[in-house]
Amino acid sequence: MTSKxxxxxxxxxxxxxxxxxxxxxxxxxCTTVGESAADFLNVNLNFGLTGVSIxxxxxxxxxxxxxxxxxxxxxxxxxxxxxxxxxxxTLVTDNLTDSVGLPLEASTLIFGVLLALTFLxxxxxxxxxxxxxxxxxxxxxxxxLTILFTFALGTATGDLMAEVxxxxxxxxxxxxxxxxxxxxxxxxxxxxSVLAFWVIYILTRPLGASIGDFLSQPSSQGGLGLGATVTxxxxxxxxxxxxxxxxxxxxxxxPSDAAIDRHAATERGGLWQTVAVxxxxxxxxxxxxxxxxxxxxxxxxxxxxxxxxxxxxxxxxSSTALRSIPGEIQITQLSPLGDLSSFRTITQDTLNLLNGGxxxxxxxxxxxxxxxxxxxxxxLKPKDKAxxxxxxxxxxxxxxxxxxxxxxxxxxxxxxxxLLAALG
Numbered sequence: 270m271t272s273k274x275x276x277x278x279x280x281x282x283x284x285x286x287x288x289x290x291x292x293x294x295x296x297x298x299c300t301t302v303g304e305s306a307a308d309f310l311n312v313n314l315n316f317g318l319t320g321v322s323i324x325x326x327x328x329x330x331x332x333x334x335x336x337x338x339x340x341x342x343x344x345x346x347x348x349x350x351x352x353x354x355x356x357x358x359t360l361v362t363d364n365l366t367d368s369v370g371l372p373l374e375a376s377t378l379i380f381g382v383l384l385a386l387t388f389l390x391x392x393x394x395x396x397x398x399x400x401x402x403x404x405x406x407x408x409x410x411x412x413x414l415t416i417l418f419t420f421a422l423g424t425a426t427g428d429l430m431a432e433v434x435x436x437x438x439x440x441x442x443x444x445x446x447x448x449x450x451x452x453x454x455x456x457x458x459x460x461x462s463v464l465a466f467w468v469i470y471i472l473t474r475p476l477g478a479s480i481g482d483f484l485s486q487p488s489s490q491g492g493l494g495l496g497a498t499v500t501x502x503x504x505x506x507x508x509x510x511x512x513x514x515x516x517x518x519x520x521x522x523x524p525s526d527a528a529i530d531r532h533a534a535t536e537r538g539g540l541w542q543t544v545a546v547x548x549x550x551x552x553x554x555x556x557x558x559x560x561x562x563x564x565x566x567x568x569x570x571x572x573x574x575x576x577x578x579x580x581x582x583x584x585x586x587s588s589t590a591l592r593s594i595p596g597e598i599q600i601t602q603l604s605p606l607g608d609l610s611s612f613r614t615i616t617q618d619t620l621n622l623l624n625g626g627x628x629x630x631x632x633x634x635x636x637x638x639x640x641x642x643x644x645x646x647x648x649l650k651p652k653d654k655a656x657x658x659x660x661x662x663x664x665x666x667x668x669x670x671x672x673x674x675x676x677x678x679x680x681x682x683x684x685x686x687x688l689l690a691a692l693g
Contacts, residue, residue: 284342284403285412286521288466293473295348295511298504300420300477303355305485305501307363318367322360329353337409342523344516348508351416355474358420362428373429374558380422385547387415388467398463398539401523419467423474430475434561435647438486442479445472461539464546487636496636565647604692605653606660612638613692619671620685623678631681635671638664663688 286292310321332350339346362380365371371379391411392398403412431441449472456465485500486492495503515521615638622631642664650657663684670676670684 283401283523284336284339284347284409285400285523286342286344286347286515287523288400289521291511291515291521293469295508296351296470297473297477297480298508298511299348299352300355300423300474301481302501302504302508303352303420304359304478305481305497305504306352307356307359308497309501318360318364322357322364325353325356325360329357333413336413337406342521344512344521348512350413352508354413354416355420358417358474359424361417361421362424366428373425373433376425377422377429380418380425384415384418384422384471387411387418391415398467400463400466415467416470419471420474423471424478426471427475427478431479432643432646433650434558435565435644436561437644438479438482442476442483445476445479448472449476461542464539464543468546486640487633492640566651605656606649607652609660609692612642613689615641616667616685616688616692619667620682620689623681623685628676628678632671632676635667639668660688660691663691 307321307325310316310324316324329350332346332353336343336346336350362373362376365376366373388398391408395402395408395411400412403409427438427441427445430436430444431438436444449469452460452465452468452472456462481497481500481504482492484493484495484503485497486494488494615634619631619634619638622628622634642661646657667681667684667688670681
């Protein structure tokens, strides 16, 4: 009996849901909740990136053990696994970026290659990539490995567009939604169904992040100002409601082997279409990346040159600027990143609110700092990566201090004072 359970090719009932509108809604909700949960554990509970990765990794392993032990599709187990893979896939990319220092461009290429290799081995082994034929242990293993890489790739691609290329999450979301619509229309007109599914699956990761970012961002940054906690609660309630409905009605259970056979038949022609789509993505993505980077470099001003253009200011190797104050002329030192006065103003406002005993106001004000800094990353980071990284780390410390579940005023003020010095 035990040997049968462990046999990788033992046939089971299909272990994944039918792809319906419910599937895509819950997928996007899980994506958004996954990112919010990672931020909550990292910042609010102050676990740190390593701590969150360990906790999430353990939970994911336990959940997958339960998922693999089932002999059929169980909505609660399946979608819990998806949510945790969403968090873990995001953390993999974040660790490579923040801890290892790997550029998002490299992460995107690495996860793209790993995903392609997974598809290749899966197809050579099973002669299918259809998600409607996940009824052996081996196919299920390929399926979850693919899901992990799609989340990691989606995270890297979305962050690359939003942060490195400076498009912001709202514009990135609009672009991604447009690509999803184009892919869905192409499927209607004959695009291979398996290819269309996996393309959209990858794209829903940055789409979910953009939706969550838009809902949680303060209104001063163009968002709805719901905050990460409220946004997460709304999405969690949505997930629980839909998954409960699916568990009761079984509306997304794949009905029979005949359905699997029909879906398998639609895979024909997928090879040449995949080659064409990948080539198109590489050409369009590469061209768009080059044009955007060139535009950003053209917009990036040299602070030393800007200071030299001010009459009456001499240069001795450091960047300086004139500030006009009634009754005197004051020369101030500029950061290698240029004028950071707007960030210093927000930081000082936050500190003033804390000194006045307004914790909630300070926490709300620091949201402007996070959003503004993220939006300026593409413009500031190319000027001096080391200086940007130093200030970015101090901003992370400020965010953790102010968003902690039990904030410590002394720690908050120390973090803000250190940030003010770095911005000075």
